[in-house]
Amino acid sequence: MAVNRNVVDRALAVLRTLPRVSLYNLKDHEHRKKRSARGQHGGGTHGHGKKFRQNYLPLGFESGNTPFHLRFGMEKYYKRYRLEREYPPVSLLMLQKMIDTNRLDTTQPIDLSSICNSGVYSMNINFNHHGVNLTDEEGFDQFCAKINIEVQWASEGAIAAIERNGGVITTSYYDPLCLHAVTDPARFFLKGDPIPKRMIPPEDAIEYYSSADNRGYLADPEKVSLARLALAQKYGYELPKIEDDPDYTMLTMRKDPRQIFYGLEPGWVVSLKDKAILKPKDKELLEYYRT
Amino acid sequence: MMQNISKLFRNCGHRFLLPKFPMSTLESIESNPLDSELVPPSSSLAKSLNFKRKLESMPPNMEPKQAWLENLNTTDEEKISILELHPQVFGSMPRIDVIHKNVRWQTFYGRMDLHQAASRAELPGGGRKPWPQKGLGRARHGSNRSPLFYNGGKSHGPRAPKSYFYMLPYDLRILGLTTTLSVKLAQDDLHIVESLDIPTDDQQYIEELVQTRMWGPSVLFVDEQDVMPENITKATENIGHFNLMPAYGLNVFSMLKHDTLVLTLAALNRIEHQLLLNIHRNKNGKHQFRYMPSHH
Amino acid sequence: MSLQVLGRTLAYAARRSALSVQPARNASYLGSTVVDPLKKYPDVEVSRDPAEWRFVERLLPMKTVPAPRSTTETLPSGWRPTNPKSLNEPYFIGRSRNHQPSVYLKIKERGFQKFTIVKFITGDIWRLKEDLSKRIEERLGLKHGIHVNEMYGKLVITGDVYNVVMEFYDEKGF
Numbered sequence: 043m044a045v046n047r048n049v050v051d052r053a054l055a056v057l058r059t060l061p062r063v064s065l066y067n068l069k070d071h072e073h074r075k076k077r078s079a080r081g082q083h084g085g086g087t088h089g090h091g092k093k094f095r096q097n098y099l100p101l102g103f104e105s106g107n108t109p110f111h112l113r114f115g116m117e118k119y120y121k122r123y124r125l126e127r128e129y130p131p132v133s134l135l136m137l138q139k140m141i142d143t144n145r146l147d148t149t150q151p152i153d154l155s156s157i158c159n160s161g162v163y164s165m166n167i168n169f170n171h172h173g174v175n176l177t178d179e180e181g182f183d184q185f186c187a188k189i190n191i192e193v194q195w196a197s198e199g200a201i202a203a204i205e206r207n208g209g210v211i212t213t214s215y216y217d218p219l220c221l222h223a224v225t226d227p228a229r230f231f232l233k234g235d236p237i238p239k240r241m242i243p244p245e246d247a248i249e250y251y252s253s254a255d256n257r258g259y260l261a262d263p264e265k266v267s268l269a270r271l272a273l274a275q276k277y278g279y280e281l282p283k284i285e286d287d288p289d290y291t292m293l294t295m296r297k298d299p300r301q302i303f304y305g306l307e308p309g310w311v312v313s314l315k316d317k318a319i320l321k322p323k324d325k326e327l328l329e330y331y332r333t
Numbered sequence: 334m335m336q337n338i339s340k341l342f343r344n345c346g347h348r349f350l351l352p353k354f355p356m357s358t359l360e361s362i363e364s365n366p367l368d369s370e371l372v373p374p375s376s377s378l379a380k381s382l383n384f385k386r387k388l389e390s391m392p393p394n395m396e397p398k399q400a401w402l403e404n405l406n407t408t409d410e411e412k413i414s415i416l417e418l419h420p421q422v423f424g425s426m427p428r429i430d431v432i433h434k435n436v437r438w439q440t441f442y443g444r445m446d447l448h449q450a451a452s453r454a455e456l457p458g459g460g461r462k463p464w465p466q467k468g469l470g471r472a473r474h475g476s477n478r479s480p481l482f483y484n485g486g487k488s489h490g491p492r493a494p495k496s497y498f499y500m501l502p503y504d505l506r507i508l509g510l511t512t513t514l515s516v517k518l519a520q521d522d523l524h525i526v527e528s529l530d531i532p533t534d535d536q537q538y539i540e541e542l543v544q545t546r547m548w549g550p551s552v553l554f555v556d557e558q559d560v561m562p563e564n565i566t567k568a569t570e571n572i573g574h575f576n577l578m579p580a581y582g583l584n585v586f587s588m589l590k591h592d593t594l595v596l597t598l599a600a601l602n603r604i605e606h607q608l609l610l611n612i613h614r615n616k617n618g619k620h621q622f623r624y625m626p627s628h629h
Numbered sequence: 630m631s632l633q634v635l636g637r638t639l640a641y642a643a644r645r646s647a648l649s650v651q652p653a654r655n656a657s658y659l660g661s662t663v664v665d666p667l668k669k670y671p672d673v674e675v676s677r678d679p680a681e682w683r684f685v686e687r688l689l690p691m692k693t694v695p696a697p698r699s700t701t702e703t704l705p706s707g708w709r710p711t712n713p714k715s716l717n718e719p720y721f722i723g724r725s726r727n728h729q730p731s732v733y734l735k736i737k738e739r740g741f742q743k744f745t746i747v748k749f750i751t752g753d754i755w756r757l758k759e760d761l762s763k764r765i766e767e768r769l770g771l772k773h774g775i776h777v778n779e780m781y782g783k784l785v786i787t788g789d790v791y792n793v794v795m796e797f798y799d800e801k802g803f
Contacts, residue, residue, distance in 0.1 A: 144698060184707070
């Protein structure tokens, strides 16, 4: 409530002396009168008169002059815009804030689902957003949480900051169909569809997700541990031993390349109402989902 | 805003809005109001109920609102205890404009106008040219059902169906409820009772009760669930201005239409909990999702 | 969705293309496909294992904003809980719904118009205006116009004085 409490209490006290608020003494604020489009012949309803209904003007119509979207010819630079994937950023400072305010549970692995569920991060699949880009622009020095995090893009500094604190970071790809399930799992479960299996990244992304330097989910784990050492030397911190960590099981939890939810396999149908999971028995289906 | 109420005030009412008890009573309570001394020994229910209400998510700078817990088993009122109410629900700014918006929305969203004036095409006949184009010295016409003709069609009349449906923003509807509850409490039109159990199913009993306690001519009794105790259901059945309502039916229009609002403890808990849930809700998930049934 | 509607989805699973992006297509009753007799659909095993169900519950979001941690220290991100001593001040600056400080920098007109806004103020707002005005003049050497909205408990200070206001805010412990 963005109101001064003194004013609230005073207002409520004034109400005690006034007549009872009823259906017959209500009034809204006065609103500014709508200013219709000016012009004798083009103003108001744009030449269609007041009494006609549903005469919607074409989208983009600018009352006669050549509309903006027709003034310019096609430009080469936006030809492949639908293939340009975008990753709305989350800075390390933002991540630390989410952890500090209990929006994220650090005792569990953090993935795109938990970040979307926190209510602080939003992405729109229709705008070609493919997930989280963890940046080190802000919060590199402040970040001090030990987490197992799975993002879609990460800068080198972000990886260093997480590994420095004894955490684990992985970058993984979700194809658009899986993104609908991952970004809003509650809504997806209500549909009653089987959990989809993740598809491999497109051609221009495979290199990124197979590289150990980016901690890609398709990279060789041995190369990843070498890369961790190399990064520690580069940034000048001692790499903590995860094997000795009491949270070892949590930190080493990883999803299968075909899996989108921890602990749940593709092909399963989750029934929230019955609180049951339905698993296919058919051999063909099982083969399809497990390969 | 305050001036609007006094300007537009028409129904003087038959009484002033005096507090039901002198304010000094609250101030004179030095001891803990939840001490057993306040509880009249005759009220056996009082001993079994827990009066200390836990207020969820209280901001540090806000103090709770207070209201009496009353009884319904005697005609005369017995004040059992003082209850603490959440200030964000019962002490919010009295936004008369928001109340107006809610009442207007409730009035209009179900409205459907079905009246239709026949156009020239819908009337019988009118296909033949009434008289030749030329030669008669009369005005030229093509149909005797044109709007120019007597008994002809109406060119721009009401066209059915016309809907006035619109949805008031969710947060405004929440605000409407909190504002109306605050207004009711501030104007001494809110009473909280343990339950809607009354000793008899006699209509006269409830009428006498309301008369004695100077509750408004119309009373809205709100309980948590939609199955009400038998006695009160029978007693209020033939009285149009005493109405029973479950908590999920609580709305701004009904609260204003009835002069007095009576809540049971269970209803109070439910209403406060639900409103606070929505005031502090986490904005995740897609926009349409909140209208979907919740399974968890 | 209940058990009765499960079957249709499994049969169509194999045919579903990865590029068909139509969210919530069958999310409503009317939009859903009709269920054929269950015999037509492949066999299914129902599991109510609580260990597995915990993974499902993990994916369901919190309905309300979580309560802030019960701590008195400033946390690594800079977030600090309200200090109880701040309640003794003649005024109080509340937190937003997400328990964050309610001091905002508003930039308009392509960067030429800057305002610092303080919201959720209760108590003696005029006193706060004076205190802030003094503090800004101390730090920046210039007087900045402050607009008071007593009704909404809001102060609008012209210019970018965010850091000065935040320093004042943290000092008082709101």
